[in-house]
Amino acid sequence: MKNRINKILSELKSLFILIVIILTIKVTIFEMYIVPTGSMENTIMTGDFLVGNRFVYGMNTPDRVGVMDLALNIPSLKFPSFKEPKRGDVIIFKFPRDTRQKYVKRCVAEPGDILEIRDKIVHINDQPFPLANNGKFVIPNMLSESFSQNDIFLGNQGNKDQFKKLKIPQKGDHIDIDSENLQLLIHVMLLDGHEVKLISDGKEYPYTMNDPNELFRRKSMFWFFKRSNPNKIFSNIASEYYPRGNLLVPWQINNRPKPDNLLINNQPISEMEHYEVQKDYFWAMGDNRDDSLDSRYWGFIPRDYILGEALFSWFSLNLNTGFPRFGRIGNVIQ
Numbered sequence: 001m002k003n004r005i006n007k008i009l010s011e012l013k014s015l016f017i018l019i020v021i022i023l024t025i026k027v028t029i030f031e032m033y034i035v036p037t038g039s040m041e042n043t044i045m046t047g048d049f050l051v052g053n054r055f056v057y058g059m060n061t062p063d064r065v066g067v068m069d070l071a072l073n074i075p076s077l078k079f080p081s082f083k084e085p086k087r088g089d090v091i092i093f094k095f096p097r098d099t100r101q102k103y104v105k106r107c108v109a110e111p112g113d114i115l116e117i118r119d120k121i122v123h124i125n126d127q128p129f130p131l132a133n134n135g136k137f138v139i140p141n142m143l144s145e146s147f148s149q150n151d152i153f154l155g156n157q158g159n160k161d162q163f164k165k166l167k168i169p170q171k172g173d174h175i176d177i178d179s180e181n182l183q184l185l186i187h188v189m190l191l192d193g194h195e196v197k198l199i200s201d202g203k204e205y206p207y208t209m210n211d212p213n214e215l216f217r218r219k220s221m222f223w224f225f226k227r228s229n230p231n232k233i234f235s236n237i238a239s240e241y242y243p244r245g246n247l248l249v250p251w252q253i254n255n256r257p258k259p260d261n262l263l264i265n266n267q268p269i270s271e272m273e274h275y276e277v278q279k280d281y282f283w284a285m286g287d288n289r290d291d292s293l294d295s296r297y298w299g300f301i302p303r304d305y306i307l308g309e310a311l312f313s314w315f316s317l318n319l320n321t322g323f324p325r326f327g328r329i330g331n332v333i334q
Contacts, residue, residue: 033092033102033310039286039293040104042134043090048328049315050104052092052308057081060307078304085282085306086110087124088132090333093284094305096191097211097298101218104310105284105294106132111170111303115283117163117296122285133334135287153299154183155251160296169281169300174274177259185275186250189264191302192278197263198248204263205246212237212249251298279303 033050044050054060058081085091085107095101109115113124120142122129131137142161143149149159157164169175175185189196190209198205215237220230241247262269269275281300286292295301316328 033104035104037293038291039288040090040106041288041291042136043106043132043287044104044310044313044333045316045325045328047317047319047325048313048331049317050092050310050333051312051314052104052310054308056083056309057085057306084110085303085309087113087129090310091282091284091301092307092310093301094307095214095298096301096305097209098214098218099305101214102307103284105286105292107282108285108295109168109283111168111280111282112173113168113283114165115163115168116165117158117161120161120289131289132287135289137290138288139290151297153251153295153297154187160290163296168283169277169279171277171280173277175277176274177269177272179258182257182259182262183250185269186262187299188277188281189275190250191281191300194264195266197266198257199261199263200257203246205242205248207248207250209249210247212241282306 033052035044035046035048035050038046058079060078087107087110089107090104091107092102092104095103108122108129109124114126116123116126120137122131143159145158145162147159147162148156152159152163154166157166167173169188175181175188177185186196186207187209190207196207198207216230216234219233219237239245241249259270260268264272264275280303282303283295284301285294285296310333312333313328313331316325316331317323318325
């Protein structure tokens with residue numbers, strides 16, 4: 001009996017060591033990602049299971065320990081990178097409006113680039129940036145230059161097909177402090193890691209990059225495990241955001257303040273001549289340009305949010321039929 005118990009304990013110990021090794025490799029060298037949408041078709045298909053290389057951009061040790069909302073934030077260490085993300089790379093990154101989610105898109109602009117979209121064609125530094133070989137446009141019609149799309153990044157850049165010139169922030173850049181730049185400024189300050197607040201009628205309203213809709217989408221996916229009603233989940237999240245709560249998000253048009261009402265790290269922004277950018281930023285878009293929720297809608301990606309470069313699909317599942325797509329297994333992403 002004792003020998004049997006020792007044998008079981010020995011096997012459990014071996015299994016535990018194996019799990020630790022696999023998890024260590026997963027969080028330090030390889031990044032796993034399951035593609036839930038068609039934004040990268042036909043380069044990557046919905047239902048592809050991707051392997052990404054974390055090592056090439058400089059791997060990070062885990063910054064969270066635990067499961068779902070029970071996880072704890074811990075300090076993370078970053079190792080040196082072998083190369084920097086560049087235009088054309090397919091990158092896996094933390095979604096800026098909910099860093100618990102991972103996105104995969106194609107990097108189309110680097111720090112310091114001037115980006116513009118004319119008639120659906122991306123231009124970088126006034127030069128056309130070619131669509132990927134497997135990329136596509138699925139909508140034959142085109143939005144006119146005069147049409148303003150309210151849900152587009154910064155709200156005043158035009159629309160997804162006609163996007164006005166925008167410089168991608170680079171570490172060391174200076175952004176002027178004025179009312180025209182404030183929404184851009186708040187975005188960059190928050191992503192740089194600063195605390196930004198609006199002061200109104202003696203009350204403080206902190207800004208956050210966490211989108212309540214994205215938080216609800218993520219949290220409600222597992223409501224049946226938590227035994228919590230989705231309506232209750234949404235109500236709890238909404239209670240923290242204005243007007244029920246005091247949290248603000250920088251992309252809401254009605255939340256655009258004046259410099260005199262803003263604080264950065266408890267210091268008045270109006271006392272600053274300019275703001276110096278602390279990080280390098282990137283811009284990413286889907287290869288399925290007409291059906292992609294990408295930087296045109298939510299903006300810049302900080303360098304430290306980029307987790308790895310997508311390499312190949314190790315498995316693929318047709319989500320409509322439930323059957324594997326064996327022809328896509330081992331597909332190299334280009």
